[in-house]
Amino acid sequence: MGLDYAWIHLIFTIPPAVILTIILRPLVTKIDLYKIVFLVSVAVIYTIPWDSYLIHTKVWTYPPHGILGPTLCEIPLEELFFFVIQTYMTSLLYILVNKPTVYLTYLFDDTDPRKSHVQYFRWRKRLGQVFFACFTLSSYYFSTLPSSKGTYLALICVWAGPVVFALWSLAYQPLLTLPRSKTWLPIILPTAYLWIVDTIALLRGTWTIESGTKVGLQMWPGLEVEEALFFLVTNTLVVFGLTAFENALAVVEAFPDKVPVVPTFPSPSLLMQALFLSPAEYDTSRINGIREALKNLSAKSRSFYLASSIFSGRLRLDLILLYAFCRVGDDLVDNAGSAEEAERWISHLTVFLETSYSADHSKRKLDEALAPFPPASRAILALLPTQALPSQPLFSLLEGFTSDVDFSRLKGKVPNKEAARFPIKTASDLEIYASRVASTVAELCLHLVYHHEPGSNTKQNSFSSMSIRDRCLKNGAKMGLALQYTNIARDVYVDARDGRCYLPTDWLREQGTTPEQVIETHGRADGVAETRKRLLDNAFAIYKESRGAIEDLPQYARAGIRVAVESYMEIGRVLVEKMAAGGPLEELSGSGRRNRASVPKPRRLLVGWGALTGRRSGAIPEKQVKTG
Numbered sequence: 001m002g003l004d005y006a007w008i009h010l011i012f013t014i015p016p017a018v019i020l021t022i023i024l025r026p027l028v029t030k031i032d033l034y035k036i037v038f039l040v041s042v043a044v045i046y047t048i049p050w051d052s053y054l055i056h057t058k059v060w061t062y063p064p065h066g067i068l069g070p071t072l073c074e075i076p077l078e079e080l081f082f083f084v085i086q087t088y089m090t091s092l093l094y095i096l097v098n099k100p101t102v103y104l105t106y107l108f109d110d111t112d113p114r115k116s117h118v119q120y121f122r123w124r125k126r127l128g129q130v131f132f133a134c135f136t137l138s139s140y141y142f143s144t145l146p147s148s149k150g151t152y153l154a155l156i157c158v159w160a161g162p163v164v165f166a167l168w169s170l171a172y173q174p175l176l177t178l179p180r181s182k183t184w185l186p187i188i189l190p191t192a193y194l195w196i197v198d199t200i201a202l203l204r205g206t207w208t209i210e211s212g213t214k215v216g217l218q219m220w221p222g223l224e225v226e227e228a229l230f231f232l233v234t235n236t237l238v239v240f241g242l243t244a245f246e247n248a249l250a251v252v253e254a255f256p257d258k259v260p261v262v263p264t265f266p267s268p269s270l271l272m273q274a275l276f277l278s279p280a281e282y283d284t285s286r287i288n289g290i291r292e293a294l295k296n297l298s299a300k301s302r303s304f305y306l307a308s309s310i311f312s313g314r315l316r317l318d319l320i321l322l323y324a325f326c327r328v329g330d331d332l333v334d335n336a337g338s339a340e341e342a343e344r345w346i347s348h349l350t351v352f353l354e355t356s357y358s359a360d361h362s363k364r365k366l367d368e369a370l371a372p373f374p375p376a377s378r379a380i381l382a383l384l385p386t387q388a389l390p391s392q393p394l395f396s397l398l399e400g401f402t403s404d405v406d407f408s409r410l411k412g413k414v415p416n417k418e419a420a421r422f423p424i425k426t427a428s429d430l431e432i433y434a435s436r437v438a439s440t441v442a443e444l445c446l447h448l449v450y451h452h453e454p455g456s457n458t459k460q461n462s463f464s465s466m467s468i469r470d471r472c473l474k475n476g477a478k479m480g481l482a483l484q485y486t487n488i489a490r491d492v493y494v495d496a497r498d499g500r501c502y503l504p505t506d507w508l509r510e511q512g513t514t515p516e517q518v519i520e521t522h523g524r525a526d527g528v529a530e531t532r533k534r535l536l537d538n539a540f541a542i543y544k545e546s547r548g549a550i551e552d553l554p555q556y557a558r559a560g561i562r563v564a565v566e567s568y569m570e571i572g573r574v575l576v577e578k579m580a581a582g583g584p585l586e587e588l589s590g591s592g593r594r595n596r597a598s599v600p601k602p603r604r605l606l607v608g609w610g611a612l613t614g615r616r617s618g619a620i621p622e623k624q625v626k627t628g
């Protein structure tokens with residue numbers, strides 16, 4: 001009995017596993033744990049007979065003075081632990097780098113011969129299959145090498161080859177289309193690390209590869225090619241296995257018409273059915289719409305994009321689709337060339353919502369309602385999850401857009417004594433506007449949260465849970481105001497450039513200025529800074545009142561909502577800091593263009609992390625100006 005092998009674990013495998021566990025703890029979901037347990041179980045069960053054979057036939061030997069003693073099928077306990085910890089570490093790394101990945105957007109129908117990229121992927125899929133088939137068959141060649149020198153190599157190829165071949169054949173789509181950093185990195189990093197650990201163990205004699213069963217080539221002094229290949233292949237198996245799992249899960253989650261309710265832990269048979277589903281059966285319009293929506297989110301909102309990666313499953317997809325619906329609507333109205341055009345878009349959106357919520361929302365009717373929209377917008381609008389959303393907040397949102405049209409009417413003709421034409425005259429006008437464009441959004445997000453709550457379709461809602469729900473909806477609506485006030489305080493310059501001013505006329509008058517002056521000076525008029533600060537003070541007061549309710553939301557959505565709210569409110573904190581420093585609130589680009597203030601990426605990630613772990617309760621900036 002000896003501690004040599006145990007020592008390798010203590011020094012080299014347990015510490016990185018613990019570090020990764022600490023980092024990932026707040027990010028790991030139930031389904032991630034399921035994935036890991038599934039993968040570890042498969043790895044252990046599949047490796048035991050093979051490893052046992054290697055030990056029995058003395059390809060590998062362990063000096064008795066290097067191991068604790070207990071064995072299973074001749075495999076030392078420490079070796080069994082190695083299967084577990086290696087699979088665990090590589091899985092954690094994979095989950096970490098793939099948190100933002102929406103796997104569905106990497107799937108496609110490759111059965112359509114008219115598409116040229118389809119030929120390209122088909123060709124690469126075949127190439128991969130030929131490569132892995134050759135890898136498997138090379139075991140025959142190695143087994144014929146003189147004096148059994150190729151035994152270990154042959155055993156690696158025949159053991160791993162068929163599994164890699166099968167995983168590649170099933171999950172080639174994401175394996176081919178995911179960025180390399182999402183697949184190669186979690187293979188290469190642990191492989192390189194384990195090569196170093198293995199070299200140390202071989203040099204110390206913790207384990208030995210018998211000289212008769214290896215080719216005798218070394219990657220570097222101390223590392224046999226067989227060992228190098230073994231770690232490369234095992235990490236590839238883990239990463240391919242996880243990608244296949246994610247591919248299956250993406251199919252299960254993506255198509256409600258095929259899987260109406262996603263179980264918390266989809267059974268292996270359901271996952272297999274999903275993995276074997278022919279791409280010809282994929283609903284490509286849904287995949288394209290979700291891809292478009294995600295493109296929209298990642299390009300337009302860094303805060304909500306960051307937050308979206310904390311959510312998972314159908315809730316995540318629906319939030320992305322809701323965001324994209326709101327964005328498309330807001331952009332169509334904002335970018336319209338005239339008030340008339342903006343009004344036309346609002347009326348098209350109204351017709352679309354009326355059709356979607358009417359009893360007869362046949363495909364033909366929906367297609368008609370969608371016809372006026374550009375194709376990319378159409379793909380997004382068609383996927384609005386109306387079955388999970390009440391219609392009233394959506395119509396209120398359109399009313400909010402109508403207020404924006406009032407500004408379009410003013411475009412190009414800054415009125416002098418026409419302050420009355422600025423729609424936001426008082427704090428109460430501001431609140432009405434903000435509640436239409438933002439409280440509605442909060443309400444819609446929370447409806448999605450409750451709709452997708454695990455077990456919500458089976459649970460009886462008790463009186464108290466309904467009252468908690470109502471309280472959350474009320475506070476969510478308030479939080480929407482806080483976010484919108486922050487948004488307005490940030491965008492004063494950009495809005496002024498577009499001929500808009502959302503700062504209440506009353507507040508500006510108290511500071512001796514007017515909305516016209518705000519527009520003429522592009523937000524630099526005297527008193528604007530104070531008005532912005534007053535708005536932010538209001539935003540933070542409302543935020544302070546309502547943030548506690550986030551902790552009453554269903555557990556599975558709390559962290560994501562916290563991250564969304566905190567990362568957005570951080571914009572307000574940046575603004576307050578800039579004001580305190582007396583510097584400009586906008587950022588100057590290289591070309592001298594003024595851009596709206598933003599949260600630097602490292603700070604955004606830090607805030608997201610704090611919100612995720614629930615440790616960091618967002619600071620409330622000190623109040624310097626009387627609130628309205």
Ligand SMILES: CC(C)=CCC/C(C)=C/CC/C(C)=C/CC/C(C)=C/[C@@H]1[C@@H](COP(=O)(O)OP(=O)(O)O)[C@]1(C)CC/C=C(\C)CC/C=C(\C)CCC=C(C)C
Pocket residue numbers: 297300301304305307308319320322323324326327330437438439441442443445446472473475476477479480483484487491546547549550553561564565
């Ligand atoms: C995680 C994820 C994907 C969330 C999606 C959130 C979502 C659906 C946002 C919609 C955004 C949008 C484009 C709305 C149109 C109207 C509008 C412009 C509203 C303003 C958003 C600003 O977004 P952005 O900065 O990108 O806009 P501009 O570039 O200035 O045009 C708003 C500030 C409103 C955002 C409000 C919310 C997301 C509600 C937040 C509140 C909760 C989630 C509930 C909190 C719960 C409790 C219990 C307190």
